[in-house]
Amino acid sequence: MRRRALLAAAAALAAPAALATEPSEILTDPALEVRARAIGRTLRCVVCQNQAIDDSTAEVARDMRRAVRERLVAGDSDPAVYAFMVARYGDYVLLKPPFKAGTWALWLGAPAVLAVAAVALFVAARRRARSPAPAAPVLSDAERQRVASLLASGRDPAPER
Amino acid sequence: MSTRWLYLLPLATLGIVAGFFAWSLTSDRNPASIGSALVGRPAPTLNAAPLREGETAVTDASLRGRPVVVNFFASWCAPCQLEHPILMRLAEREGATVVGIAYKNKPADALAFLKRLGDPYKHAGLDPDGKIAIDWGLSGVPETYVIDARGIVRLHFRGPISERDVKDSILPALKAGS
Amino acid sequence: MIPELGHFALILALCVALVQGTVPLYGAARGEPALMALGRMAALAQLALVGVAFAALTHAYLTSDFTVANVVANSHSAKPMLYKFTGVWGNHEGSMLLWTLILALFGAAVAAFGENLPETLRARVLAIQALLGVGFLAFLLFTSNPFERVFPPPADGNGLNPLLQDPGLAFHPPLLYLGYVGFSVAYAFAVAALIEGRVDAAWARWVRPWTLAAWCFLTLGIALGSWWAYYILGWGGFWFWDPVENASLMPWLAGTALLHSAIVVEKRDALKSWTVLLAILAFSLSLLGTFLVRSGVLTSVHAFAQDPARGLYILAFLLAVTGGGLGLYAWRAPALKPGGLFQPVSREGGLILNNLLLSTLAVAVLLGTLYPLFLDLLTGEKVSVGPPFFNATFVPICAPLFAALCVGPFLSWKRSDLWPALRRLQIAFAVSVAAALIAAFAIDGRSTLAAIAFGFGVWLILGTLAGALDRVAGGAGAMQRLRRLPRAFIGMSIAHAGLGVVVLGCVGAGAWNLEAMRAMKHGDRMSFAGYEFTLRGVEEVPGPNWIAERATLEVTRGGAPFTTLRPERRLFTVQRRLIAETAIQTNLVRDLYATLGESDGQGAWVVRLYFNPLAPWIWLGAAFCALGGFVSLTDRRLRVGAPSRRRTVLPPAAQPAE
Numbered sequence: 001m002r003r004r005a006l007l008a009a010a011a012a013l014a015a016p017a018a019l020a021t022e023p024s025e026i027l028t029d030p031a032l033e034v035r036a037r038a039i040g041r042t043l044r045c046v047v048c049q050n051q052a053i054d055d056s057t058a059e060v061a062r063d064m065r066r067a068v069r070e071r072l073v074a075g076d077s078d079p080a081v082y083a084f085m086v087a088r089y090g091d092y093v094l095l096k097p098p099f100k101a102g103t104w105a106l107w108l109g110a111p112a113v114l115a116v117a118a119v120a121l122f123v124a125a126r127r128r129a130r131s132p133a134p135a136a137p138v139l140s141d142a143e144r145q146r147v148a149s150l151l152a153s154g155r156d157p158a159p160e161r
Numbered sequence: 162m163s164t165r166w167l168y169l170l171p172l173a174t175l176g177i178v179a180g181f182f183a184w185s186l187t188s189d190r191n192p193a194s195i196g197s198a199l200v201g202r203p204a205p206t207l208n209a210a211p212l213r214e215g216e217t218a219v220t221d222a223s224l225r226g227r228p229v230v231v232n233f234f235a236s237w238c239a240p241c242q243l244e245h246p247i248l249m250r251l252a253e254r255e256g257a258t259v260v261g262i263a264y265k266n267k268p269a270d271a272l273a274f275l276k277r278l279g280d281p282y283k284h285a286g287l288d289p290d291g292k293i294a295i296d297w298g299l300s301g302v303p304e305t306y307v308i309d310a311r312g313i314v315r316l317h318f319r320g321p322i323s324e325r326d327v328k329d330s331i332l333p334a335l336k337a338g339s
Numbered sequence: 340m341i342p343e344l345g346h347f348a349l350i351l352a353l354c355v356a357l358v359q360g361t362v363p364l365y366g367a368a369r370g371e372p373a374l375m376a377l378g379r380m381a382a383l384a385q386l387a388l389v390g391v392a393f394a395a396l397t398h399a400y401l402t403s404d405f406t407v408a409n410v411v412a413n414s415h416s417a418k419p420m421l422y423k424f425t426g427v428w429g430n431h432e433g434s435m436l437l438w439t440l441i442l443a444l445f446g447a448a449v450a451a452f453g454e455n456l457p458e459t460l461r462a463r464v465l466a467i468q469a470l471l472g473v474g475f476l477a478f479l480l481f482t483s484n485p486f487e488r489v490f491p492p493p494a495d496g497n498g499l500n501p502l503l504q505d506p507g508l509a510f511h512p513p514l515l516y517l518g519y520v521g522f523s524v525a526y527a528f529a530v531a532a533l534i535e536g537r538v539d540a541a542w543a544r545w546v547r548p549w550t551l552a553a554w555c556f557l558t559l560g561i562a563l564g565s566w567w568a569y570y571i572l573g574w575g576g577f578w579f580w581d582p583v584e585n586a587s588l589m590p591w592l593a594g595t596a597l598l599h600s601a602i603v604v605e606k607r608d609a610l611k612s613w614t615v616l617l618a619i620l621a622f623s624l625s626l627l628g629t630f631l632v633r634s635g636v637l638t639s640v641h642a643f644a645q646d647p648a649r650g651l652y653i654l655a656f657l658l659a660v661t662g663g664g665l666g667l668y669a670w671r672a673p674a675l676k677p678g679g680l681f682q683p684v685s686r687e688g689g690l691i692l693n694n695l696l697l698s699t700l701a702v703a704v705l706l707g708t709l710y711p712l713f714l715d716l717l718t719g720e721k722v723s724v725g726p727p728f729f730n731a732t733f734v735p736i737c738a739p740l741f742a743a744l745c746v747g748p749f750l751s752w753k754r755s756d757l758w759p760a761l762r763r764l765q766i767a768f769a770v771s772v773a774a775a776l777i778a779a780f781a782i783d784g785r786s787t788l789a790a791i792a793f794g795f796g797v798w799l800i801l802g803t804l805a806g807a808l809d810r811v812a813g814g815a816g817a818m819q820r821l822r823r824l825p826r827a828f829i830g831m832s833i834a835h836a837g838l839g840v841v842v843l844g845c846v847g848a849g850a851w852n853l854e855a856m857r858a859m860k861h862g863d864r865m866s867f868a869g870y871e872f873t874l875r876g877v878e879e880v881p882g883p884n885w886i887a888e889r890a891t892l893e894v895t896r897g898g899a900p901f902t903t904l905r906p907e908r909r910l911f912t913v914q915r916r917l918i919a920e921t922a923i924q925t926n927l928v929r930d931l932y933a934t935l936g937e938s939d940g941q942g943a944w945v946v947r948l949y950f951n952p953l954a955p956w957i958w959l960g961a962a963f964c965a966l967g968g969f970v971s972l973t974d975r976r977l978r979v980g981a982p983s984r985r986r987t988v989l990p991p992a993a994q995p996a997e
Contacts, residue, residue, distance in 0.1 A: 023856050023857055023858050023945055024858075026856075041726075041727075042725070042727050044723045044725060046195050046300040047300050047301055049581070049638045050579060050580070050581045050582070050638075050723075050725060051579075052725070052726075055572075055574050055576065059265075059291070060291070060294075060299070060300055060301060063290075063291040063292070063294065063295050064295060066292075066295075067292070067295045086198065087198060088198060088199070088205070088295065088296065088297070088298035089195070089198055089298050089300075090195070090196055090197070090198035090298075090721055091198075091720065091721065091722045091723075092195045092196060092198075092721040092722060092723055093723070094722075094723060095723050095724075095725025095726060095727050095728070096725065096727035096728050096731065097710075097722040097723065097724055097728060102714055102718060102720050102722070103710070103714070103722060105706075105710070106706055106707070106710040106714075106722075106724070106728075107732070109702065109703070109706045110699050110700075110702045110703035110706060110732055110736065111699075111732075113698075113699055113702045114695070114696075114699040114736070117695055117698070117699070118695065121691065121695065125683050128680065164673075165673050168612070168668060168669045168672050168673050169669045171616060171619075171620070171665045171668065171669070172662065172665040172666055172668070172669050175623075175658070175661050175662055175665055176662075178709065179654065179657070179658050179662075181709070181712060181713055181716060182630070182634070182636055182650075182654050183651075183654060184716055185636045185712060185716060186634065186636065186647055186650045186651055186654065187651075188716070190715065190716065192635060192636055192637055192638050192712075193638050194721070195721055196719070196720075196721040
């Protein structure tokens with residue numbers, strides 16, 4: 001922890017508020033540059049907090065951007081560039097976590113909750129529709145009177161209050 | 162009906178989440194740690210220009226045959242000064258082979274740094290633009306790797322190593338790796 | 340002397356909160372009016388005491404009293420007055436005190452405006468509110484005392500993080516806390532109702548205004564935070580899915596669901612236990628956010644100085660509050676009688692769908708935020724969950740939500756028909772599809788998703804308009820009907836359309852933005868997005884506690900002068916930190932956005948330009964949402980504490996002779 005703080009302080013003094021991706025880094029081939037930017041937006045700067053290397057001013061982020069561009073210029077496909085980074089920094093470097101055993105729960109958790117809840121609601125609705133038993137509850141005398149008076153006055157029993 | 166357990170579901174979820182939080186707070190887990198992808202895998206290739214004049218380049222050959230400690234450092238990095246005496250002892254007293262890579266450092270500055278604090282490095286190379294660092298999955302300096310005789314990365318420390326790291330993990334790894 | 344007064348006031352407030360948290364509860368259980376009445380007095384006293392403490396800390400900041408450790412750590416004598424003031428809550432201790440103050444404020448508001456509440460319910464709500472206060476006051480006093488002294492006092496303070504020296508700090512945290520803490524009232528009502536074992540339409544009507552008010556503040560707070568990030572971080576991003584942003588989004592989602600489900604309780608006496616659960620969860624998720632920011636279990640740009648002891652305390656508190664509420668829920672909620680029956684296709688059905696999807700969204704955010712922590716602890720594997728993940732999981736769930744949002748208001752209660760509603764929406768639907776197609780082919784060929792999202796934004800606005808027109812138009816008396824529209828309906832329409840505006844803004848700024856960067860020398864000209872930018876110079880400008888390099892960028896359009904942008908780089912002298920100050924020219928439809936980068940030492944400066952179409956709509960739309968909430972609040976039926984139980988059930992004319 002302490003080292004990170006020192007590093008951050010050192011970086012702040014050495015390369016202060018440098019911009020994220022800089023003009024000197026831009027590739028001459030616009031198609032490659034578009035790919036590089038797209039990849040840069042999905043790789044995590046390893047010393048920052050939840051920042052993509054494309055947006056980060058950290059030195060190591062700049063080096064990683066350069067590495068991405070070197071791989072692209074060398075003819076690597078996008079998956080190959082990701083593989084290159086994962087081999088060095090692990091899955092941590094991917095802002096979009098891979099779909100693997102350890103992340104199934106992450107990827108499928110919310111859809112699973114949605115599916116289970118939807119099925120449960122559906123079943124409950126069906127059950128309710130099939131069993132008419134509670135549909136005719138016994139009315140108390142007061143309620144009976146109220147029904148009578150409502151019917152007499154011809155009002156909708158569920159008015160906008 | 163037996164839907165009563167459903168009402169316990171939120172409480173159970175809270176229990177699980179809170180359990181994780183308590184676990185995290187009481188363990189010595191460092192939330193900023195990013196881990197290492199290299200441990201257990203062959204060390205990345207190394208080809209660094211020599212730091213000291215007249216020496217040959219630092220290459221994979223410099224790492225083979227015996228367990229080595231690879232240390233990335235820079236003269237401008239304060240924590241590197243902090244850990245430097247430990248590296249010195251590791252090299253001098255324990256006889257470990259330590260390889261140093263000067264990260265984004267002018268050779269003159271790095272040499273002055275070593276002259277001032279001592280030079281623990283059997284081989285010393287230069288990484289002027291941080292390219293080697295990316296290959297080694299570096300996030301900053303200092304970082305230290307222990308590589309066994311067959312070239313497999315055994316340990317990877319991000320940040321300065323301590324006496325305790327030396328005693329508890331680096332020396333045993335060096336011994337086991339030979 | 341004054342800091343000790345503040346400290347003393349906090350201790351007194353804790354004592355008062357202890358009394359307020361126990362005696363009225365006992366009184367309500369035993370039916371003793373005198374003991375119950377104590378709650379109101381105590382709530383007002385608590386506000387006064389916490390107010391004194393807050394004033395004392397503010398005094399210490401404004402006078403730069405460097406005998407107070409908190410002031411030393413977070414202030415500096417050369418800081419502008421505004422930031423001396425806002426610096427009070429720009430740190431852990433002070434922000435906790437602000438949180439406690441707002442909690443006391445809401446407690447006092449319930450005491451002051453809750454005249455129509457039944458005595459026992461009011462006593463219980465105030466007592467629970469006070470128990471929450473006990474937790475925060477004890478936290479302040481025992482782990483985070485803002486009034487701690489230092490001796491000898493240093494000559495000057497360490498200053499405030501330059502990123503926080505911004506007008507944003509004046510509004511963002513207070514609004515956010517008004518939202519977070521406002522949900523505590525909903526929580527207190529939920530727990531009180533569980534104790535009483537009674538949830539009915541009247542209960543829902545009491546809870547809704549508080550929830551709505553909190554929701555409006557939270558909406559504004561989140562939007563302001565996003566806007567702040569947009570102009571300070573210097574690359575045009577507006578939402579980063581940072582854990583702390585997520586932590587504010589989760590209670591917002593739960594609160595939004597609560598607003599809607601409370602309507603069902605109010606109108607149809609259904610969804611009762613679910614609504615109570617949401618009320619507990621909305622506040623619990625607010626507390627979770629506090630825990631995440633202050634405990635250090637996750638890393639985030641927003642994190643305060645972290646301390647494991649504090650983390651354990653907040654965790655224990657979180658567990659007590661949430662666990663207490665949910666335990667009570669598990670025990671008492673099954674006894675709540677299920678209410679009115681309805682068909683799946685009905686207003687109730689629509690609102691259930693709304694709740695289902697909003698809850699799923701909250702689950703998606705929760706999982707994404709906490710998963711790296713879970714996985715790390717269980718397996719030691721490190722993963723990151725960033726924007727691409729949320730774009731892939733969160734956004735698709737929004738689609739059915741947005742699609743259904745316009746249809747729901749057309750459905751009638753209990754039993755309805757889908758076709759008439761859809762028929763009345765066909766024009767809105769056709770225009771939205773056309774908009775999506777135009778967006779796909781004319782504006783942007785790159786992203787189909789953005790075009791679809793754009794269509795959804797248009798749909799939300801037009802579909803809502805169609806709903807409003809449907810209520811008004813058709814034959815004579817349209818004006819009269821317009822005037823007679825309930826405020827709640829007008830508010831809903833504004834908020835729903837506002838959401839559409841937000842969506843359009845997000846698509847524009849997120850997917851259709853243009854970017855250019857270049858190293859420019861004096862006199863260099865760059866054409867970008869239909870404008871020409873000329874660098875007229877970079878000069879050094881002194882500020883109160885910074886020195887800035889300020890560029891002058893002349894912007895022309897077709898040769899005619901258009902505007903001048905002056906982006907800066909400020910070096911804060913105390914912290915030796917550089918902060919980029921962006922220059923933004925907006926016409927409310929698009930932003931021209933410029934930042935100044937480094938110089939190469941040979942007279943060239945890196946200049947970054949962005950053209951962000953529709954970007955202002957993100958925050959404008961959010962403001963509409965909040966405005967809709969406030970309009971709805973003015974509805975007679977929703978006024979705080981408006982109805983009393985049972986009085987409104989029958990119109991007097993139909994009262995049967997008893």
